[in-house]
Amino acid sequence: MDSGDTAWVLMSAALVLFMTPGLAFFYAGMVRSKNVLGMLMQNVFAMGLISVIWAIIGFSLAFGGTGSIVGNLDFAWLSGVTDLDGNIPGMAFVAFQMMFAVITPALITGATADRLKFSSYAILIGIWSIVVYAPVARWVFNENGWLFDMGALDFAGGAAIHINAGMAALAVVIVIGNRRGHGHEPMPPHNLPFTMLGTGILWFGWIGFNAGSALAADGVAAQAVVNTHLAAAAGMLGWLAVERIKTGHATTLGAASGAVTGLVAITPCAGFVGGAAPLIIGAIAGIGCFAALGIKAKMNWDDSLDVIAVHLVGGVIGTLLLGFFADASINGDTDGLLFGGGAELLKDQFVAAGAVAAFSFAVTFALAHAIRATVGLRVSPEDERIGLDQSQHAESAYSS
Amino acid sequence: MKLITGIIKPFKLDDVKDALKAIGVTGITVSEVRGFGRQGGHTETYRGAEYQIDFVPKVSLRVVIDDDRADQVVDTIATAAATGKIGDGKIWVTAVERVVRIRTGDEGTDAI
Amino acid sequence: MKLVTAVIKPFKLDDVKDALKAAGIAGITVSEVRGFGRQGGHTETYRGAEYKIDFVPKVSIRVVVAADAVDSVVETIVSSAATGKIGDGKIWVTDVERLVRIRTSEEGADAV
Numbered sequence: 001m002d003s004g005d006t007a008w009v010l011m012s013a014a015l016v017l018f019m020t021p022g023l024a025f026f027y028a029g030m031v032r033s034k035n036v037l038g039m040l041m042q043n044v045f046a047m048g049l050i051s052v053i054w055a056i057i058g059f060s061l062a063f064g065g066t067g068s069i070v071g072n073l074d075f076a077w078l079s080g081v082t083d084l085d086g087n088i089p090g091m092a093f094v095a096f097q098m099m100f101a102v103i104t105p106a107l108i109t110g111a112t113a114d115r116l117k118f119s120s121y122a123i124l125i126g127i128w129s130i131v132v133y134a135p136v137a138r139w140v141f142n143e144n145g146w147l148f149d150m151g152a153l154d155f156a157g158g159a160a161i162h163i164n165a166g167m168a169a170l171a172v173v174i175v176i177g178n179r180r181g182h183g184h185e186p187m188p189p190h191n192l193p194f195t196m197l198g199t200g201i202l203w204f205g206w207i208g209f210n211a212g213s214a215l216a217a218d219g220v221a222a223q224a225v226v227n228t229h230l231a232a233a234a235g236m237l238g239w240l241a242v243e244r245i246k247t248g249h250a251t252t253l254g255a256a257s258g259a260v261t262g263l264v265a266i267t268p269c270a271g272f273v274g275g276a277a278p279l280i281i282g283a284i285a286g287i288g289c290f291a292a293l294g295i296k297a298k299m300n301w302d303d304s305l306d307v308i309a310v311h312l313v314g315g316v317i318g319t320l321l322l323g324f325f326a327d328a329s330i331n332g333d334t335d336g337l338l339f340g341g342g343a344e345l346l347k348d349q350f351v352a353a354g355a356v357a358a359f360s361f362a363v364t365f366a367l368a369h370a371i372r373a374t375v376g377l378r379v380s381p382e383d384e385r386i387g388l389d390q391s392q393h394a395e396s397a398y399s400s
Numbered sequence: 401m402k403l404i405t406g407i408i409k410p411f412k413l414d415d416v417k418d419a420l421k422a423i424g425v426t427g428i429t430v431s432e433v434r435g436f437g438r439q440g441g442h443t444e445t446y447r448g449a450e451y452q453i454d455f456v457p458k459v460s461l462r463v464v465i466d467d468d469r470a471d472q473v474v475d476t477i478a479t480a481a482a483t484g485k486i487g488d489g490k491i492w493v494t495a496v497e498r499v500v501r502i503r504t505g506d507e508g509t510d511a512i
Numbered sequence: 513m514k515l516v517t518a519v520i521k522p523f524k525l526d527d528v529k530d531a532l533k534a535a536g537i538a539g540i541t542v543s544e545v546r547g548f549g550r551q552g553g554h555t556e557t558y559r560g561a562e563y564k565i566d567f568v569p570k571v572s573i574r575v576v577v578a579a580d581a582v583d584s585v586v587e588t589i590v591s592s593a594a595t596g597k598i599g600d601g602k603i604w605v606t607d608v609e610r611l612v613r614i615r616t617s618e619e620g621a622d623a624v
Contacts, residue, residue, distance in 0.1 A: 185526070186451045188444060247445045257447060293448045306447055385523060394557040396565075405515075405574075407541050408614065436529070437539030454529060455542060474612055481614045488614035490539075490623065492576055494515060494606050 002087045005216040009092045012212025015205045016099035020047050020106055022201025026256070027110045029194030030305045032187055034387025035114045036397045042121055046106040049122060050129050054101045059094055061134035068146040070135045087216060096212055097137070104133055104161045110305035111169035114179050115384055118392040120377050124367065128168065132363050136164050136356055152352035153326060153334065153345065155224070156213035158268025158318040159356040166312025167360040169303065175368035176377045178302035180384050192252050199256040203232055206263045210270035220331045224270040228263065231282030235262020238286025257310060261289035264314030269322045272332055277325040285317050316353050323349040401496040401512065402470040404463045407435060407489040408481040413459050419480035425463060425473060433460045439487030458489060464499055466509055513608040513624060514582045518573045519547060520593040520601040525571050531592035532575065537585065538624070541574045551599030570601060576608055578624055
């Protein structure tokens with residue numbers, strides 16, 4: 001066992017944990033003031049609920065046994081994970097992966113803001129982490145998983161986390177419907193300073209998210225730190241450039257959004273690319289995700305805080321661009337199209353993105369329908385008017 | 401007694417306060433308000449979606465004063481708050497039928 | 513001139529604003545207030561302790577209008593702010609003795 005590797009992975013687990021409250025503030029700033037506690041609560045609650053589920057069964061379903069579709073129950077209740085000891089302890093891998101499991105369903109909350117009943121949210125993400133997240137993590141992150149085995153690359157979760165959560169968000173938005181007043185009542189963000197604070201925390205934590213995925217304190221991890229940071233920087237500049245040209249202003253929300261799109265897109269690529277690639281990937285993501293903002297209006301999907309444009313589209317951009325920019329001289333043994341590896345990797349990346357998207361959409365769509373038909377997904381019209389803070393939690397954020 | 405209410409541009413509050421102090425006004429009450437008038441609102445853009453913000457931030461101030469000083473106070477506020485640009489605000493005067501100082505129970509002119 | 517003051521439910525502000533604009537009203541001033549009336553408050557819970565929140569958030573609107581327009585303004589606010597449920601609020605009218613537009617120093621009807 002390597003103490004340096006172990007220290008870095010444990011440190012990274014803490015960094016990734018910090019991203020969920022960061023995400024909470026990123027989203028909470030964008031909702032209306034009567035829903036700010038509801039949004040913070042949904043994110044922070046995931047740290048409680050998903051951690052427990054992950055320890056009992058989730059980790060084992062993702063990383064136990066040798067199946068290509070789903071794991072087994074060998075590691076249920078986190079028993080026997082010392083079997084995974086290598087350069088780092090199996091328990092360090094558990095800690096690191098647990099934080100991924102927490103933040104992934106939390107990403108969905110941005111799409112369903114202001115109208116998802118808290119009890120239904122708990123049921124939704126609890127089941128989702130077992131039936132959607134655990135199998136997809138298996139496919140992508142475990143050497144027995146079918147996408148991993150096929151040769152698709154996903155360094156830190158472009159497909160497993162961002163495409164997965166983005167498609168789930170879309171499915172729930174279609175089932176739950178739009179916010180009351182959507183399209184004819186203005187719903188501007190109530191506290192953009194929160195969003196800027198959340199962006200800073202996300203950016204900081206993402207260093208652990210991506211570079212920790214090297215599972216070692218080595219050159220690949222160092223490359224991933226630099227790639228992650230540069231993609232965020234280029235994503236911000238790309239988004240702001242288009243925004244400035246199209247609307248006349250460079251906005252704070254644009255800077256925050258652009259940085260996050262760069263971070264999303266570099267996630268699958270972080271340990272597999274080098275040179276100018278992170279700058280190009282980040283900039284393409286910033287520009288592409290800005291352009292994708294129009295999708296929801298065209299389709300009349302009330303994806304309230306743009307989970308589709310940022311996470312789904314950003315995840316797809318990163319996953320596919322890896323097919324071009326993968327560089328075996330940096331890490332691994334697969335070159336992308338631009339490094340003489342032919343189209344084989346690009347094809348695998350298409351399959352990975354498509355398979356994760358289709359599976360996540362189908363299962364989440366069915367799950368959301370089942371919850372809607374039984375206990376309901378939405379708060380009552382009166383509760384929605386009062387806001388989630390008072391109706392769901394009997395609290396106010398800004399009481400005097 | 402009269403109640404004088406002014407709606408002014410927020411950045412003019414300090415000028416108005418100083419001008420009122422200089423003529424011996426001993427107390428004013430201030431609140432943050434929003435308003436629209438001929439100034440109109442402005443447009444804000446969030447992730448490509450434009451919102452028309454009709455209301456602009458204003459400061460409302462209230463002064464209770466003796467009848468014979470009401471005009472002087474109105475003129476003082478008008479002078480100190482004016483920029484000559486649209487959106488400078490309004491001042492109006494209404495009659496006050498009874499005033500009480502809570503601490504002492506003084507009424508009328510003594511309570512000002 | 514008259515000062516019309518209304519206290520309404522916050523989510524009705526946009527309806528009232530649009531109705532007043534449609535009726536040709538050139539400006540209003542809005543502030544966030546809290547009030548209690550027959551509606552009563554609601555209950556909030558902090559660490560197991562229940563608090564009765566007596567004061568309910570309301571929006572206060574002020575409009576200065578010419579005397580002959582008062583009744584139509586009051587009716588416009590009544591019809592656009594009403595939900596028929598308890599807590600819809602109140603409107604009252606007071607007399608304005610002097611009115612000044614700060615930018616131009618216009619007074620009286622010209623300043624409305």
